Amino acid sequence: MIRSHLFVRLGSSNFRAITPRNARSLKLPTLWKPPEKEKKGEEKKKPMIRTDDQRRKKPDAxxxxxxxxxxxxxxxxxxxxxxxxxxxxxxxxxxxxxxxxxxxxxxxxxxxxxxxxxxxxxxxxxxxxxxxxxxxxxxxxxxxxxxxxxxxxxxxxxxxxxxxxxxxxxxxxxxxxxxxxxxxxxxxxxxxxxxxxxxxxxxxxxxxxHANPYPVPMLLPKDPLEQARLALERMSPDLRREITTFQTSEIPTASDKTWVASCICPDQRELISNLPPDRPLFVEGEFQVYLRDSALKYFILRDELDRLLEPGREHVPAPHHQVDTNTDWDLFFKTEKPKEFAKEPSVHEQDNGKILGMCITGSATKDSLVSWMAYLSRTNPELKKRPIVFRLRSAAEYTDIIPTESEQVREEIVMSL
Known part of the structure; x- marks a missing residue:
């Protein structure tokens, strides 16, 4: 049996072996303590759960x-x-x-x-x-x-x-x-x-x-009407655009006294005149556009797509066993002879409809938009005979801000101006 000893130097040249018997008498520092026994009747201490405020580091002095x-x-x-x-x-x-x-x-x-x-x-x-x-x-x-x-x-x-x-x-x-x-x-x-x-x-x-193809002046004008003109010039892709400004006090039936900046092109006037007389038009907004640090609210006049207005025939898909067997052999032996070429769509004809006009108003209210429709009807008499649908919503719905009840979507049909 091998017995291990720990030797400790005492004095200058004396060494003494430490055995389990004399270890207590030397009073050496203990590196390990036995666990304390729990007393009867005492509750165990629960671990403290630190909250977010306690985890957050406090600023030092x-x-x-x-x-x-x-x-x-x-x-x-x-x-x-x-x-x-x-x-x-x-x-x-x-x-x-x-x-x-x-x-x-x-x-x-x-x-x-x-x-x-x-x-x-x-x-x-x-x-x-x-x-x-x-x-x-x-x-x-x-x-x-x-x-x-x-x-x-x-x-x-x-x-x-x-x-x-x-x-x-x-x-x-x-x-x-x-x-x-x-x-x-x-x-x-x-x-x-x-x-x-x-x-x-x-x-x-x-x-x-110099990377922006549509530059904005470094110092914007303080007049909101001039800012509206700059915003409409940037948004309209047609070089023949006509931007006009007027006061709603010029309209006899206007109830909201403010200013309106309108943008319309000759192609848009032609699109309005070619539409069926009973076809409704839609005024949608408000949308936001930024010029430097200034946020402006604008509205658009648009036409709905035919497939969205008319339900049409219900499409019945062919059975799966006939999809690959019905081969159109005429495509291989006949040449296509078109009768006429399709007209190229303008920049105002988008996938979701035709954009027929834009405007920015000082108050961004429905009354100012009614005045805008009355102003457009001077050069487009067809607008007086068409139903106008107002789809107005707050710009907060496009952000993370939850709108209030008064800012929910409002839709009204105005049959005549």
């Missing part, structure tokens, strides 16, 4: 201090009255920060505060303002001096802040220039991540700027 400092820096902009907020006052707030603190302490928090207030001042698409914001960074201090600083992102919070400014420029379609390049070069150097982001913007943003 540094993050709370930074958020509080950003709120304090917003006072540079909030102390300006709303009627005086423009580009000049925004630049004045930046200059006041640089004059109050020569050391530029907490300049990162000030830049984040400036980004939050750019839309309130209307300067979120101004390149000169972004240059003033990036000039807040001290020059030369954040430039990496060796390969290790380049690899491990020298001054990471400051570089992240500068990248956030560039991302805001990219979101607002602001293209940088050579002056902005020198600002980043003097602040962070040529081998920083900020410079890498800037060079990618130099390459891609000019390409995206």
């Amino acid at each position: 540094l993050a709370l201090r930074q958020a509080a400092e950003i709120e304090r820096k917003t006072l540079y902009f909030d102390e300006i009255r709303e009627d005086l907020r423009n580009k000049a006052t925004f630049q004045l707030a930046i200059a006041s920060f640089l004059q109050r603190d020569i050391r530029r302490a907490n300049h990162v928090d000030f830049i984040y505060a400036a980004l939050k207030r750019m839309k309130a001042f209307g300067v979120h698409k101004d390149l000169e303002v972004y240059k003033d914001i990036l000039n807040v960074f001290p020059k030369g201090k954040f430039i990496a001096q060796n390969m290790w600083q380049v690899e491990f992102m020298h001054y990471p919070r400051h570089q992240d802040c500068a990248i956030d400014v560039l991302c805001e420029m990219e979101h607002n379609a602001v293209i940088p220039d050579i002056e902005l390049y020198h600002i980043i070069l003097n602040s962070f150097g040529d081998r920083s991540i900020v410079m890498r982001k800037l060079k990618r913007m130099f390459y891609w943003l000019p390409k995206f700027k």
Whole structure:
């Protein structure tokens, strides 16, 4: 029988073997404890189930201090009255920060505060303002001096802040220039991540700027009537389109006083005149179209397909045993001689029907659409004799927003105008 011992050094040269008998007397640290016996009458502790709020990581003290400092820096902009907020006052707030603190302490928090207030001042698409914001960074201090600083992102919070400014420029379609390049070069150097982001913007943003075949002006007109004209010009594929605007007060029977922008083409007038007199037309909408950040609601006048209006004969499929046996031999021995060529459909004849007109109204109500029909009937007298079906629905039904009861689909038939 092999008996193992553990030898422990006692003093300078004495060694003592530890056996199970004398192990208790040495009082060595125990690495294992026997499980405690459960006492009678005590309930077992249930494992605690952590909720989502407990799983969510709470912000540390540094993050709370930074958020509080950003709120304090917003006072540079909030102390300006709303009627005086423009580009000049925004630049004045930046200059006041640089004059109050020569050391530029907490300049990162000030830049984040400036980004939050750019839309309130209307300067979120101004390149000169972004240059003033990036000039807040001290020059030369954040430039990496060796390969290790380049690899491990020298001054990471400051570089992240500068990248956030560039991302805001990219979101607002602001293209940088050579002056902005020198600002980043003097602040962070040529081998920083900020410079890498800037060079990618130099390459891609000019390409995206000219990629749209139907360009929109960078600065949209503030007049909603002019915006409606631009939207109708972009949506209509016919170069002979006629876009007219009028006030509903010109219509004697109008009850809604607003403006209407109408778009119709000569081919659409011809399609209306060629339709049977008892065939109904449909006014559908509202649909949404975007011009930059502006959302406009438009409506269309369309014709339903014949197969949707007339049920026709019921199609009875042939039995499966006759499908492969009935061969049409005439296709092999006779040549096809067409009597006439089919007319090529216009761009307004789509698979789901014919688009006969479009409009954008100021109020997007049924009364304004009735005024639009009355305006079209001046140049298309056939519209007075046709039934008009209004299929109106809210644009919220095309999104994830659940519409209310008043925004549900409404359908009415107006037999005459």
